[in-house]
Amino acid sequence: MTDDAPTLPPIRLPEGRALPAGMTLRRPDAEDHASVVAVIPEWWGLPAGTRLTALLPRLFFQHFSDRSFLAEDASGLAAFLIGFHSSAQPEVAYIHFVGVRPDVREAGLARTLYEAFFAEAVAAGRRRVDAITGPSNRRSQSFHRSMGFEATGTAEVDGVLAWLDYDGPDEHRVAFTRRIGPPTP
Template sequence: MMPPAYELRPATPADYDPIAAVVDEWWGRPVLPSLPRLFLDHFHRTSLIAEGPAGMAGFLIGFLSPSEPDEAYIHFVGVSPQVRTGGVARAMYERFFDLARRHDRRVVKAITSPVNQTSIAFHRRMGFEVSEPVPGYNGPGTALVTFSRSVGDR
């Protein structure tokens, strides 16, 4: 459930610039190259924006896999540091799980860097299976942690 002062809505392509303006600050390091505009141009109907009294409080960029008919994928999530631990991320994930189920998807997947312990802990709390770092996941010299969660049967 979304915290009372916040509202979830589907993203639009116009949300890219406001996201781009805050994402590096919210993450505390340069991450914007991992979120090109194409995600909001092509996957806005399956992505979410959380809005609160001060404007955008969070976003979730996700899509229904065009290649794996049982799967959906969460590519990128950001929550304003001022509202973290208030349920915004959980509400966005739950809404995305509902969207995945409505489209007959049974599994939601995601990935992160092994150094992102906050993300790993959050995904565990959300019921995801968490892998050990997978060497070479994005090519030589990279390792990523994968997440997978069942969201129900068809």
């Protein structure tokens, strides 16, 4: 399988943010798809062999690599953020997936990736970042609240505010949104 290799924008970390010693950050490409999908069951605490390619298909690595990040260290893949700037909503940027390897969690790595994504989005004129998660993913909900996101929804599902049937029957979702850039007058 071949993919055209696009020229991807360089990554600049926001002021005051740094990666752990020995870790590097780059844009993912289509060849990274398999290795990212392979770590998801373990990183998400799902049963071994769970296949999540439907949630993160190769197209994200082909068409959204310019806004996404992949962190690596001596142990291999350390973290990834898959996001994009909305095509239909010019004020919105969207974070689709973020994952940090368990042994490097709670050291500010996801915050660094999010802040780098926010900075690029602001520079591109975006004013809002959206993300969604499942009602049962309390870790993701806590993380997004810590990152300044607010949850929206229409009903309480498993004790949290969520949108009923957001992604189809019984596929309820918590929607998070956060303003970025200068305050609107």
